[in-house]
Amino acid sequence: MKQPSRRVAISGFHGLDNPEPGTPVARALRQGWRGALEIDALTYDPLTTGAWMPGVADALHIVPSLEDGDDVVFERIMEIHKRRRLDALIPCLDLEVPVYARLEDRLAREGIGTLLPNADTAYAIGKTRLAKFCHVHDIATPRTIHVSSLGDLPLHAQQFGFPLFIKSTVVGAKRVGDITRAISEADKFNKRWDGGVILQEVLAGDEFVVSAVAGRNGKCRAMVAMRKLGLNEKGKGIVGAVIDDPEIVNHAKEILEKLNWRGPLEMEFIRPPASKKLYLIEVNCRFPSWIMLAHWARCNLPVVLLKEILQPCATRLAPARPGTTFVRDIDETAVPLEHIRRLRRFGTCDGPAPTPPRRRNGHDAEIRVAVSGIGTLDVVNAGLGVARALRVAPDIASIYGLGYGRFDSGLYRPELFDRAFSLPASDDPGALMDRLRVIHHGSPFDVIIPCLDGEIPRFIEIRDELLALGVKTLLPSSEAFERRTKTNLFTGRLRADWSGFEIPRAVRVSGEEDVERAVAKLGFPVVVKGPISHAIRARDGAEARDAWRRLRERGEREGLVQQLIEGDNFAVAAVCGRDHRVLTSLSIKKLRRCDRGSTWSALRAPQPALEESLAAFLAHIGWVGPVEGEFIRERNSERFFLIEINPRFTAWIGLSAPLGLNHPYAAVATALDRPFEIQAGSDDLVFMRSCEDVLVSAQDFAAIAMKGELRHG
Amino acid sequence: MSERRYVLKKRVVLEGATGEGAMVLVDTHSATMSSCNDAASVLLQALATGATKAELATRLETEFSLDGEAAKTDGAEFLHRLSAMDLIDETA
Numbered sequence: 001m002k003q004p005s006r007r008v009a010i011s012g013f014h015g016l017d018n019p020e021p022g023t024p025v026a027r028a029l030r031q032g033w034r035g036a037l038e039i040d041a042l043t044y045d046p047l048t049t050g051a052w053m054p055g056v057a058d059a060l061h062i063v064p065s066l067e068d069g070d071d072v073v074f075e076r077i078m079e080i081h082k083r084r085r086l087d088a089l090i091p092c093l094d095l096e097v098p099v100y101a102r103l104e105d106r107l108a109r110e111g112i113g114t115l116l117p118n119a120d121t122a123y124a125i126g127k128t129r130l131a132k133f134c135h136v137h138d139i140a141t142p143r144t145i146h147v148s149s150l151g152d153l154p155l156h157a158q159q160f161g162f163p164l165f166i167k168s169t170v171v172g173a174k175r176v177g178d179i180t181r182a183i184s185e186a187d188k189f190n191k192r193w194d195g196g197v198i199l200q201e202v203l204a205g206d207e208f209v210v211s212a213v214a215g216r217n218g219k220c221r222a223m224v225a226m227r228k229l230g231l232n233e234k235g236k237g238i239v240g241a242v243i244d245d246p247e248i249v250n251h252a253k254e255i256l257e258k259l260n261w262r263g264p265l266e267m268e269f270i271r272p273p274a275s276k277k278l279y280l281i282e283v284n285c286r287f288p289s290w291i292m293l294a295h296w297a298r299c300n301l302p303v304v305l306l307k308e309i310l311q312p313c314a315t316r317l318a319p320a321r322p323g324t325t326f327v328r329d330i331d332e333t334a335v336p337l338e339h340i341r342r343l344r345r346f347g348t349c350d351g352p353a354p355t356p357p358r359r360r361n362g363h364d365a366e367i368r369v370a371v372s373g374i375g376t377l378d379v380v381n382a383g384l385g386v387a388r389a390l391r392v393a394p395d396i397a398s399i400y401g402l403g404y405g406r407f408d409s410g411l412y413r414p415e416l417f418d419r420a421f422s423l424p425a426s427d428d429p430g431a432l433m434d435r436l437r438v439i440h441h442g443s444p445f446d447v448i449i450p451c452l453d454g455e456i457p458r459f460i461e462i463r464d465e466l467l468a469l470g471v472k473t474l475l476p477s478s479e480a481f482e483r484r485t486k487t488n489l490f491t492g493r494l495r496a497d498w499s500g501f502e503i504p505r506a507v508r509v510s511g512e513e514d515v516e517r518a519v520a521k522l523g524f525p526v527v528v529k530g531p532i533s534h535a536i537r538a539r540d541g542a543e544a545r546d547a548w549r550r551l552r553e554r555g556e557r558e559g560l561v562q563q564l565i566e567g568d569n570f571a572v573a574a575v576c577g578r579d580h581r582v583l584t585s586l587s588i589k590k591l592r593r594c595d596r597g598s599t600w601s602a603l604r605a606p607q608p609a610l611e612e613s614l615a616a617f618l619a620h621i622g623w624v625g626p627v628e629g630e631f632i633r634e635r636n637s638e639r640f641f642l643i644e645i646n647p648r649f650t651a652w653i654g655l656s657a658p659l660g661l662n663h664p665y666a667a668v669a670t671a672l673d674r675p676f677e678i679q680a681g682s683d684d685l686v687f688m689r690s691c692e693d694v695l696v697s698a699q700d701f702a703a704i705a706m707k708g709e710l711r712h713g
Numbered sequence: 714m715s716e717r718r719y720v721l722k723k724r725v726v727l728e729g730a731t732g733e734g735a736m737v738l739v740d741t742h743s744a745t746m747s748s749c750n751d752a753a754s755v756l757l758q759a760l761a762t763g764a765t766k767a768e769l770a771t772r773l774e775t776e777f778s779l780d781g782e783a784a785k786t787d788g789a790e791f792l793h794r795l796s797a798m799d800l801i802d803e804t805a
Binding site: 227229245322323325697698701702 | 750
């Protein structure tokens with residue numbers, strides 16, 4: 001009998017580098033649901049990057065803020081339902097769950113199924129009340145206290161001792177080592193989410209997370225437990241594997257029974273090595289962002305949930321396959337601006353169609369390119385966008401990915417890289433050259449494009465040896481590389497006024513006293529910058545000194561203090577030839593950035609005067625190769641100020657290909673002294689990036705770890 | 714007295730045991746993964762169904778042309794490591 005077509009509405013498609021679960025829930029349903037299925041994405045923001053990824057959502061709808069009240073939310077769902085006949089609704093954001101739980105009966109009467117916990121149950125395990133729940137039910141949990149008034153924070157923090165976690169009442173947590181940082185982070189969280197903050201003791205140990213679906217009768221229908229194998233700077237699990245530890249599974253099931261839960265949830269645990277006890281850190285009333293792992297482990301929890309909503313049955317799933325492993329990567333797309341405008345104007349639009357698989361280039365393609373910078377651990381490296389652009393260039397036969405760590409996600413992307421190799425984590429150019437020689441011997445390549453700031457000087461040093469090997473590069477001189485460092489840019493060695501932009505002054509600092517002198521001179525607010533990376537805003541003297549201390553903790557011995565310039569963020573990507581002339585350039589306006597400053601959404605915004613001035617600047621410093629200038633257009637004067645010159649491709653450079661400019665190909669062609677053409681492409685495209693988890697086999701990890709090489713296909 | 718047999722615990726999975734490419738030992742309780750060289754792969758496949766120390770030594774002698782004493786020592790050391798990682802059971 002033919003299964004009826006089903007339509008499910010899902011929320012939570014945003015989140016940038018801290019992704020919301022809606023996108024992976026949608027992907028898991030796409031992969032695992034048997035029968036016709038349509039997915040409608042519910043979003044609060046037209047630039048909700050995950051929903052625009054091809055093949056994720058069939059339709060997008062703007063929904064009102066939860067603050068507008070349950071009735072307004074319900075009316076909007078009914079509007080959508082009248083046109084789209086929804087069968088089910090799966091909310092994926094913490095704050096939505098109690099709202100939709102209250103609306104459950106009303107939605108059910110209209111034919112929209114949900115499976116959500118009782119509102120009182122969800123309330124009982126909220127972040128501010130979890131400690132009490134654990135105490136009542138004798139569940140081990142770290143020492144935790146909810147501080148509703150920030151005036152009480154210093155007293156409680158001192159009683160806890162440091163380090164400790166400052167957590168918001170909704171989402172976000174920071175580990176802090178002193179009272180100044182504790183107050184600063186608490187203030188930020190409270191301003192964003194209200195309700196005070198939560199203090200929690202820091203426990204060291206292995207971190208485990210469990211996701212489960214409980215049926216209408218409160219019984220566990222399926223469960224997947226995962227151990228976090230790799231954490232980024234924010235403490236988020238970006239590599240994880242399914243485990244089958246009976247102690248963890250049984251403990252999670254006991255908690256689930258005590259909760260008398262319905263629907264999806266996630267439980268986070270930590271197990272300190274000394275005690276071997278499992279401590280419950282947090283319970284979230286929705287699926288986690290790593291939920292695609294459940295599909296790969298043959299225990300697709302979103303499918304279980306949807307089945308439980310639509311047609312509950314007693315079928316038991318096989319346990320999740322242990323050892324199934326994921327690495328967090330990214331997906332990128334270019335969305336026609338008109339689609340976003342349509343969503344903004346009408347509140348609804350069709351979702352982007354899936355991208356057809358790209359055929360490999362034919363026999364005429366001959367160029368082999370090696371690309372480094374292929375990870376996403378803390379920031380998205382540019383090599384991934386470079387590979388995306390090269391993949392659509394007809395002359396490119398093969399692309400080899402070069403990674404420094406086995407968690408560099410690009411190593412495991414056969415659609416981007418034909419082969420992947422590991423590079424030595426060493427500052428020695430000789431070690432780098434030796435390794436490249438070995439790689440080239442087994443897998444010859446014609447051009448190499450380094451994409452990490454820190455490695456460019458090593459590549460500059462070995463470029464002649466690479467050339468002797470037959471490998472071309474397009475790199476600046478070491479003098480030009482130095483001229484664009486922050487220390488040289490902002491301390492008066494270059495003129496300030498470049499017509500299309502200005503270079504703001506900064507004060508060099510190498511201690512707290514320097515920082516105090518700098519802020520006395522500049523006023524507030526300021527930005528305290530490391531010489532290579534990291535920029536921390538400071539609104540007063542305490543924050544400025546704290547910012548300096550944070551840079552010191554990262555190993556910096558000197559920095560810069562600069563007046564904060566407020567306005568819209570722009571960037572100009574360019575490729576310079578060996579005569580230092582700009583061959584092609586591309587300006588964008590950044591629409592969404594994560595708190596590390598990476599661009600997650602951007603619009604092409606031609607700035608002829610700015611591009612011309614940047615070209616003059618690059619010729620002046622003698623630049624060769626790819627480069628990015630980052631600017632802020634000051635809010636009042638509308639004057640552009642240069643913030644940084646990145647000495648390599650930018651991470652959003654994949655956008656250049658659909659625009660017809662293909663900067664990475666231009667760089668490859670120029671390195672080989674070949675001409676290249678600017679193709680006609682669409683101008684009105686919006687760059688969007690979203691997190692995407694990638695399945696990695698144990699053998700692929702082993703191949704990189706033991707042989708340093710992985711051949712795809 | 715029959716020689717003791719050693720067998721991998723149920724929570725151990727050998728990925729890639731039947732195909733090309735490196736074998737990987739996965740502890741399914743902790744998701745710890747260990748890449749295996751050729752010798753380890755041979756020994757682990759034997760331990761998947763159970764083997765004595767003598768049988769392990771014989772495997773090493775046969776597959777890698779080791780002399781008897783070296784094979785015994787290597788086999789015993791490998792068992793010792795697995796035991797330290799709590800990955801094998803000992804049966805009479």
